[in-house]
Amino acid sequence: LLEVLQPGDVIGFTFFTGYMSMFAASVFFFMERGEVDGKWRTSLLISGLITMIAAVHYFYMRGVWLETKTSPTEFRYIDWTLTVPLMCVEFYLLIKPYGGKSSTLWKLIGYSVFMLVTGYIGEAIDPSNTIIWGAVSTLGYLGIIYEATLGDVKKTADASPNPEVAKAVKLLRNFVLIGWGIYPIGYMAMPGGLLGGMGLNLDLVYNIGDAINKIGFGLVVYGAAVASTKHES
Amino acid sequence: LLEVLQPGDVIGFTFFTGYMSMFAASVFFFMERGEVDGKWRTSLLISGLITMIAAVHYFYMRGVWLETKTSPTEFRYIDWTLTVPLMCVEFYLLIKPYGGKSSTLWKLIGYSVFMLVTGYIGEAIDPSNTIIWGAVSTLGYLGIIYEATLGDVKKTADASPNPEVAKAVKLLRNFVLIGWGIYPIGYMAMPGGLLGGMGLNLDLVYNIGDAINKIGFGLVVYGAAVASTKHES
Ligand SMILES: CC1=C(/C=C/C(C)=C/C=C/C(C)=C/C=O)C(C)(C)CCC1
Ligand SMILES: CC1=C(/C=C/C(C)=C/C=C/C(C)=C/C=O)C(C)(C)CCC1
Numbered sequence: 001l002l003e004v005l006q007p008g009d010v011i012g013f014t015f016f017t018g019y020m021s022m023f024a025a026s027v028f029f030f031m032e033r034g035e036v037d038g039k040w041r042t043s044l045l046i047s048g049l050i051t052m053i054a055a056v057h058y059f060y061m062r063g064v065w066l067e068t069k070t071s072p073t074e075f076r077y078i079d080w081t082l083t084v085p086l087m088c089v090e091f092y093l094l095i096k097p098y099g100g101k102s103s104t105l106w107k108l109i110g111y112s113v114f115m116l117v118t119g120y121i122g123e124a125i126d127p128s129n130t131i132i133w134g135a136v137s138t139l140g141y142l143g144i145i146y147e148a149t150l151g152d153v154k155k156t157a158d159a160s161p162n163p164e165v166a167k168a169v170k171l172l173r174n175f176v177l178i179g180w181g182i183y184p185i186g187y188m189a190m191p192g193g194l195l196g197g198m199g200l201n202l203d204l205v206y207n208i209g210d211a212i213n214k215i216g217f218g219l220v221v222y223g224a225a226v227a228s229t230k231h232e233s
Numbered sequence: 234l235l236e237v238l239q240p241g242d243v244i245g246f247t248f249f250t251g252y253m254s255m256f257a258a259s260v261f262f263f264m265e266r267g268e269v270d271g272k273w274r275t276s277l278l279i280s281g282l283i284t285m286i287a288a289v290h291y292f293y294m295r296g297v298w299l300e301t302k303t304s305p306t307e308f309r310y311i312d313w314t315l316t317v318p319l320m321c322v323e324f325y326l327l328i329k330p331y332g333g334k335s336s337t338l339w340k341l342i343g344y345s346v347f348m349l350v351t352g353y354i355g356e357a358i359d360p361s362n363t364i365i366w367g368a369v370s371t372l373g374y375l376g377i378i379y380e381a382t383l384g385d386v387k388k389t390a391d392a393s394p395n396p397e398v399a400k401a402v403k404l405l406r407n408f409v410l411i412g413w414g415i416y417p418i419g420y421m422a423m424p425g426g427l428l429g430g431m432g433l434n435l436d437l438v439y440n441i442g443d444a445i446n447k448i449g450f451g452l453v454v455y456g457a458a459v460a461s462t463k464h465e466s
Contacts (some may be wrong), residue, residue, distance in 0.1 A: 012307075
């Protein structure tokens, strides 16, 4: 009986909507995959994997939350460790047909791992230095922003003859810049963090961020795939 | 053993039929998707997602009902928060090929969210003012009706050269006007509501409404897709 969602438990509510919307989004990406041009199918598959991995983690996180009313930090970071690199793969798959290099992918993944490992240390292992770890983690985040805004990702996309690709890369960059910027806000809302007194809840903020970013990222790629399939047929 | 459906538990009965019919409807929409013209496949997919999301929520709602014999308000609203915007997407997908604008979709979603958030407050957070919140929520509902009856949705559908689209939009509008009108009746049946003394049960009414609306909406879209696929081949 403990596992029942209580009235007014807004955070539990968002764990549930996260779980359901990620699940529905996966079915969507997997089924629509057959409708787009062959060269876009891997991208749609990755979109679906990102939300599917998230759906399973949200199922577990929801359980932890309902049973203990504490933040499921471990599951959160397990999820990110898998999904953030897959989001880097989405960038890579977009630019690969136009000369995107695998070294660019590894750079993005390197920055992400750095960002997540140091973020996890600040959240779970050394919380008394949470502000320092957050600042260190932000360096990794800035690295990803740099690559997508000025670096290799951007340059290759701009050089591509397919305007849909340049558009999609720009939209994804905006997700990284604005959508991903939601996470540090949640992190700073931890007790002892820079926004600790604001009454925000870390999980609430992270859940909103995930819904926007994981599903939104996938939809951008889907939109580019559909538009580009139409142009070419 | 608490979790067993008791003889005479009519409300529990409808939670089960809801769960099963939504599940079956999803399989139907997903499988028939391959039979219709390419441009209708996304619509059928959304029809299936609506009933699939509902099936999972009915599974949980059924459990809460059997264990506690109380209304699973949270799950109900989580379900609506996801499925009502998807129903707005159905309208949008119908009119999009004929110049439907994404701003129209956002208007519909805005009205829905307003309707659901204020409805949830009246049901779960501030039940002593349930009548006021119900009236406020109705404004959002009226907004949707307006868009579908006189506003952009209707205008674009009427201007389309495909008579199946105009017909489908009109049928969906009737669902919104009549089918969706079932929900406020359930809401008013709450103790303290305008129909509080009538012996109606909120969950019974909502369950009936959901079966009609979710499956019916999907079938309208399915019918339009099949008819329009025939015309064109
Ligand atoms: C900058 C920064 C952070 C950034 C986290 C980000 C950007 C996470 C992105 C997750 C995504 C996109 C998941 C979706 O699948 C942390 C670790 C909170 C620690 C504080 C500083
Ligand atoms: C007007 C009104 C309401 C309307 C609810 C509606 C119209 C819900 C529709 C749900 C659907 C269509 C679900 C199917 O997937 C509330 C919130 C009960 C509160 C009282 C006033």
